[in-house]
Amino acid sequence: MKRRLSLRMAVLWAAGTLVAGPAWAAGPFEGVSVNILTFTGPQIAEPLQRRAPDFEKLTGAKINVITVPFSDLYQKMLTDMATRTNSYHAFVFAPQWLADFATPGYLEALTSRVAADKALQWQDIAPFFRNFSAVYAGRNYTVPVDGDFQMVYYRTDLLAQAGLRPPETWDDYLKIAAALDKKDLNGDGTPDFGSCIAKKRNAQSYWMVWSVAGSFLQSQGTRQGSFFDLDTMKPLVGSEAFAEALRVYVATGKYGPPDELNWDVGDSRSAFVTGRCALTVDWGDIGTLAIDPKTSKVMDKVGAVILPGTHRVLDRKTGKLVPCDRTTCPYGVHGVNHAPYAAFGGWSGGINAAAPPRVKDAAYAFLSYMSQPAQSNVDVTIGITGFNPYRTSQFKSLDLWLKAGMSRAAAQNYLGAIEASLNSPNMVLDLRIPQNQRYQQVVLDTAVAKLLARQTTIDQAVTEISEGWEAITNELGRDKQLKAYRETLNVQR
Amino acid sequence: MTTGRPREAPAVGARASPSGSVLTGPARALTARLGQQAKLLFLWPAVLMLVFLSIFPLFVSVYVSLTRLEFVPGGFALRWVGLANYRKLLFGIEQEHFLGLLAGPSPVQQVALGVIAIGLVVVLARAPRPGRALSGLLGRSLWAVAGGAVAWLLARTLLPGGRPGTLVTTLTYVGVGVAVQYGLGLGLAVLCAQQIAGRRFFRVVFLLPMMITPVGIAYTFRILMDLGKGPFAPAWRGLGLAEVSWASDPWGARIAVMIGDVWQWTPFMFVVLLAALESQPPELLEAATVDGADRWQTFWQITWPQIAPVTATLVLIRIIEAFKIVDLPNVLTSGGPGTATESLTLHAFIAWRTLDLGGSAAVAYLLLLVVTFAVVAYLRLVRRRLTEPT
Numbered sequence: 020m021k022r023r024l025s026l027r028m029a030v031l032w033a034a035g036t037l038v039a040g041p042a043w044a045a046g047p048f049e050g051v052s053v054n055i056l057t058f059t060g061p062q063i064a065e066p067l068q069r070r071a072p073d074f075e076k077l078t079g080a081k082i083n084v085i086t087v088p089f090s091d092l093y094q095k096m097l098t099d100m101a102t103r104t105n106s107y108h109a110f111v112f113a114p115q116w117l118a119d120f121a122t123p124g125y126l127e128a129l130t131s132r133v134a135a136d137k138a139l140q141w142q143d144i145a146p147f148f149r150n151f152s153a154v155y156a157g158r159n160y161t162v163p164v165d166g167d168f169q170m171v172y173y174r175t176d177l178l179a180q181a182g183l184r185p186p187e188t189w190d191d192y193l194k195i196a197a198a199l200d201k202k203d204l205n206g207d208g209t210p211d212f213g214s215c216i217a218k219k220r221n222a223q224s225y226w227m228v229w230s231v232a233g234s235f236l237q238s239q240g241t242r243q244g245s246f247f248d249l250d251t252m253k254p255l256v257g258s259e260a261f262a263e264a265l266r267v268y269v270a271t272g273k274y275g276p277p278d279e280l281n282w283d284v285g286d287s288r289s290a291f292v293t294g295r296c297a298l299t300v301d302w303g304d305i306g307t308l309a310i311d312p313k314t315s316k317v318m319d320k321v322g323a324v325i326l327p328g329t330h331r332v333l334d335r336k337t338g339k340l341v342p343c344d345r346t347t348c349p350y351g352v353h354g355v356n357h358a359p360y361a362a363f364g365g366w367s368g369g370i371n372a373a374a375p376p377r378v379k380d381a382a383y384a385f386l387s388y389m390s391q392p393a394q395s396n397v398d399v400t401i402g403i404t405g406f407n408p409y410r411t412s413q414f415k416s417l418d419l420w421l422k423a424g425m426s427r428a429a430a431q432n433y434l435g436a437i438e439a440s441l442n443s444p445n446m447v448l449d450l451r452i453p454q455n456q457r458y459q460q461v462v463l464d465t466a467v468a469k470l471l472a473r474q475t476t477i478d479q480a481v482t483e484i485s486e487g488w489e490a491i492t493n494e495l496g497r498d499k500q501l502k503a504y505r506e507t508l509n510v511q512r
Numbered sequence: 513m514t515t516g517r518p519r520e521a522p523a524v525g526a527r528a529s530p531s532g533s534v535l536t537g538p539a540r541a542l543t544a545r546l547g548q549q550a551k552l553l554f555l556w557p558a559v560l561m562l563v564f565l566s567i568f569p570l571f572v573s574v575y576v577s578l579t580r581l582e583f584v585p586g587g588f589a590l591r592w593v594g595l596a597n598y599r600k601l602l603f604g605i606e607q608e609h610f611l612g613l614l615a616g617p618s619p620v621q622q623v624a625l626g627v628i629a630i631g632l633v634v635v636l637a638r639a640p641r642p643g644r645a646l647s648g649l650l651g652r653s654l655w656a657v658a659g660g661a662v663a664w665l666l667a668r669t670l671l672p673g674g675r676p677g678t679l680v681t682t683l684t685y686v687g688v689g690v691a692v693q694y695g696l697g698l699g700l701a702v703l704c705a706q707q708i709a710g711r712r713f714f715r716v717v718f719l720l721p722m723m724i725t726p727v728g729i730a731y732t733f734r735i736l737m738d739l740g741k742g743p744f745a746p747a748w749r750g751l752g753l754a755e756v757s758w759a760s761d762p763w764g765a766r767i768a769v770m771i772g773d774v775w776q777w778t779p780f781m782f783v784v785l786l787a788a789l790e791s792q793p794p795e796l797l798e799a800a801t802v803d804g805a806d807r808w809q810t811f812w813q814i815t816w817p818q819i820a821p822v823t824a825t826l827v828l829i830r831i832i833e834a835f836k837i838v839d840l841p842n843v844l845t846s847g848g849p850g851t852a853t854e855s856l857t858l859h860a861f862i863a864w865r866t867l868d869l870g871g872s873a874a875v876a877y878l879l880l881l882v883v884t885f886a887v888v889a890y891l892r893l894v895r896r897r898l899t900e901p902t
Contacts, residue, residue: 094867106774123585155888208750220848277757278740280849400559461866465609465851472762472849474675475613486605 026459046079048381055368055382056095057111062304062405063165063366066398067111067389074388080381090221093119093456100125100371106279106456109382111164114364118453118503127370130159133381139387143410147441151448152364156506161367162386164395164499166409168440169230169362172305174297175322177204180321186298186327189231189267189357196274196298205294206317213274215287215296220468222283226362226449228467230300230326232256232264233358233447235340238332238348244508245358245447246458248335252492252501257485259340260333265470265477272471280471292317300326301408302362310424311402319426321435325443328357350445354385359440360447365409400425407437414438451507452500454491536565577873583698590870597874609851610682610859611665615673624667632660645880655892658885678851678859678875679882681766685832685855686886689773694827696774697781702811704782705789715786722779733772737844763853765845769853771841777833781826789815824894831890835883856882 057063064086071082084404085107087095093116099107100120120126126423133141139162141149148163171192172296177199186192200213218224225260235268236255237245247254255261262304272279276290284301291299292308294316299305308314309321332347341347348356368386370379388394392412399405400423408414414437440446450459463484470480492500505511565823577597579590599612617625632745635656666683676684700718721729739748739756748754758764792815800810838857841847847854847862854862856879863872 027832063544091865097583097867101583103587119583123583123587219846221846276740277755278738278759280757281759281845410518457866457868461868468848469850472760472852474762474852483605483608490600490605 029404034104044072046075046077048377048384051079051377051381052081052083053108053385054083054085054106055109055111055385056085056087056092056099056107057366058089060405061403063111064347066164066394066401066404066406070389070394071385074385077388078381078384080385082385089223090460093460093510096120097125100373103373105371105373107371108378109368109386111368111386114161114163114367114369115150115449115451117160117369118451118455119159120369121155121158121160122453126160126381127372127494128160128372129162129383133162136387138391140392140410143392144390145409145410145411145414145441147361147446148365148367148409151366152361156408157453158316161369162383163171163365163367163409164386164389164398165366165406165412166399166437166441167302167361167363167407168437169226169300169302169324169326169360170436170440171325171327172291172301173298173322173324174199174204174294174317176320177297178322185322185324186355188329189234189327190330192298192327193267193270193274195272199297200274204297207294211295212276212290212297213299214269214271215275215282215290216279217282217284217287218272218275218468218471219283219286220280220464221226224283224365225464225467226360227229227300228264228268228463229447230360230362231268232261233360234326234328234332234356235260235264237445237447237477238331238343238350238356240350240444241446241448242508242510244504244510246450247504248507249499249501249508249510252497254485254488254492254506255333255335256481256488258333258338260331260338261484262477262481263331263340265467265480268467269471279469289314291321303433303437304402304405306425306429307400307404307407307423308402310429312424318424319429321429323433324391325357325436325439325496326359328352328355330354330356332356350443356445357443358445358447359429359443361440361449364449365407366405385483408434421467448508452503454495457491462491573873573876576869577877579870581867581869589661597870598878600871601874601878606871608675609854610677610679610878612669612677613675614665614668615671615675617668618671618673620671622649625672628660628663628667631663632656635659636679651689655889659782659889675762678854678856679878681852681854682835682837682856682879682882685770685773685837686831689770689777689834689837690827690830692770692774693778693781693830694823696778698785700733700778700782701785701789704786711775718782719779721776722783724776726776726839727843729772729776730840733768733775733785733840734844737768759845760849765849765853768843769837769841772844774833776840777830781830784822784826785819788819792818802822820897828890828894832883835879835886 030483033504038267053404055067057067066277067082067084071084075081093114096107096112096116097119099105101123115230117126121128132138143168144153144163148166153159153161153163171186173195178185178195181195181198183198184191186195196213198213201210203209204211216224216227233245235244236258243249243420243494245255276282276295282290282305287296287299288305288308289299290296291301291305292311292315305321306323309317312318327404330343331340332343333339334341334347343351343354343356345351348354350356368382370382370386374382389398392410394474395406395410396413396416398406399410413419414434417427417430417434420434425433449455452458466475466480466483466487469475469483470477475483522592530814576590578592580593580596582589582591600606611697635652662683666680668674669680700714704715704718708776723733735742736744737758739745739758740754742748745754748756758768796814796818797810800814836857837855838861841858842861845853847858851859856875860872860875860879863869863875
């Protein structure tokens with residue numbers, strides 16, 4: 020107990036002094052080595068690797084950042100902890116997987132550490148990430164280092180030239196994409212694309228389809244949820260609304276690059292910032308990548324908007340699409356239902372509960388260091404980090420963004436789109452029930468990939484997803500899954 | 513003729529051991545006992561190794577295929593689910609992924625299925641050979657039914673309206689891949705067996721693909737086949753094909769995987785067949801030439817029978833290996849578009865990667881069944897061809 024107390028004091032001392040930033044002869048974690056697992060960079064891994072030597076100089080702790088492809092991250096974490104291999108001491112991962120890691124006790128609860136950590140400035144983290152993403156069953160398990168919302172990015176110069184307005188609905192999106200497709204958008208003499216969306220299987224693309232589906236499926240506010248019926252746990256994908264969303268998603272491919280099905284977010288981002296695409300759907304990364312002078316050909320030519328919405332939404336009683344009105348779309352704007360998707364929940368750091376106590380302390384100190392404003396406020400303005408704003412101060416302080424090279428108008432537009440998503444009363448929460456990875460990363464991802472490859476029709480894809488989700492729900496227990504689903508939406512029945 | 517000293521006669525009361533040494537009673541008994549134990553001493557390590565490295569995992573994986581992985585506080589558990597993982601693959605939600613989309617019988621498919629049925633009847637109706645018991649007929653029936661099932665699956669999934677699953681995709685990789693590899697390998701071997709200029713150079717060049725890691729080959733082909741950004745992009749653009757993507761078309765992607773596989777494994781066929789061709793007795797070839805046989809006749813009448821045993825073994829090895837194809841579709845296409853290029857091994861790997869260990873083991877066991885059936889059928893076929901008098 021005394022040892023734990025002294026270690027805690029060491030952590031607090033380290034965390035507190037890190038803010039002041041003096042150099043020490045010997046740090047509190049001299050000789051400690053921390054293995055942190057995350058996904059193959061450059062995004063996310065880059066800032067961890069870049070800042071690890073600085074942290075070592077400050078504290079003595081050696082940080083080893085180990086990376087694996089995104090598709091392997093979940094199982095690497097789970098098998099390492101479940102088999103008690105425990106070769107990784109900490110993780111930077113998707114907080115939506117918390118249910119699978121927190122329930123069996125694999126992850127260390129960080130509630131008391133966070134409460135005692137003044138340097139972290141916890142209250143500065145936006146409530147959504149602080150109170151929802153980082154929390155499971157009332158306890159805090161992660162330290163957010165990133166904020167994630169999907170948005171639509173467009174080329175301001177091209178839309179202005181064509182006399183078009185940014186898309187408000189998905190039909191607008193398709194019209195703009197059609198108008199600008201096969202035109203030379205970057206002046207290199209070759210035709211470019213109206214829309215570029217990462218659609219590769221076994222990557223991060225299954226979030227893209229839900230960005231389209233969200234506004235068709237959820238219109239009564241965040242607590243309504245977009246994945247399952249709140250009474251029966253029946254999947255909403257079996258509805259006319261999801262079929263319509265799939266139609267839109269497939270249609271975007273008409274204006275995309277020929278090998279779009281093999282594109283992950285790295286490809287779509289690269290294509291957009293080199294001027295090859297008029298529109299794209301992505302997290303906040305495009306905003307900062309577009310101001311990187313080394314790679315960007317679209318500096319000050321990029322706008323961002325909240326995800327487009329729909330004029331028709333799902334009526335859950337009939338399973339049919341109905342027009343938007345004050346009753347069916349209480350949060351609609353000009354008859355359009357927007358449902359911004361908090362996809363992924365923002366990369367966050369967690370600690371292996373089985374790690375040695377001193378290593379846990381060092382791991383927490385590093386995660387706190389990465390999230391503290393002194394580091395975070397710089398990292399969120401650098402495109403390659405993959406970190407997007409998640410602290411209130413990052414939304415309020417335009418200076419950060421102006422210093423990073425963004426124009427005032429671009430910064431206001433970019434932050435405005437994220438804030439509009441963050442503050443939306445109809446925000447779509449990501450799935451956080453046990454084994455959500457199987458629902459989304461396996462069944463949904465595979466079925467959508469087959470649809471895009473014309474292996475199946477929309478009706479077949481809907482059936483495949485619906486039956487696949489039902490099978491998982493039945494296997495894991497419908498009541499248990501329903502209870503977990505309601506809890507994530509804070510619904511009491 | 514003998515050399516050296518003559519062997520001394522054994523002492524009275526002692527007998528020479530088989531090795532020629534002279535031992536007294538207890539020592540002889542001990543030696544004999546040790547001799548018996550020595551067999552076990554040498555045998556058991558190998559048996560234990562086999563049991564632990566091969567048999568034990570085989571049985572454990574049967575058990576795993578009948579369970580589902582669950583994570584529980586402090587670790588994990590395997591919950592017994594019986595045949596659920598197999599049912600899921602053959603009749604449940606994974607049927608389409610594993611077997612493919614079985615389209616309703618169109619007129620073309622009805623004809624194909626009719627041909628298959630007639631073929632089955634013909635096979636079964638063939639009179640048993642003299643001396644063959646009832647087991648022979650049962651064996652023949654079993655093979656006919658299994659072969660018919662494969663043919664039925666191919667017809668239902670490859671003809672219009674159907675869609676191949678990972679099983680049929682794998683069979684396609686094996687059938688087409690091995691046939692093309694053998695054809696090309698034999699052609700190149702015949703060419704390099706000729707007395708032509710630069711034959712040593714070409715032998716080395718043709719061997720190179722076999723020395724490259726499969727992942728490297730997959731990445732190479734991924735770059736080569738990128739029509740928009742690859743090294744041949746200007747040529748494709750000139751041909752107006754820059755907007756075409758093989759990766760978006762199921763058969764385009766499958767063909768790309770097969771091209772990579774053929775490129776990788778043709779050298780194996782080439783080098784073994786070249787050795788077989790060069791080990792032919794030259795007298796036979798010379799005699800054929802003297803008798804006035806042309807090159808074609810010489811090949812079919814002299815060379816082919818000579819290399820047939822090597823061919824049989826070579827194709828057998830490649831069939832077994834080809835069923836396990838995983839690296840190329842994984843790196844080249846990630847199994848896509850959709851699941852179009854997924855092989856059975858990749859299917860099992862993806863299931864394993866998503867922690868469906870039971871499902872993964874079930875796929876692996878069904879693959880084992882298919883490979884066993886294919887190999888035994890092949891062996892029966894070639895053994896008859898190689899042993900029957902022509």
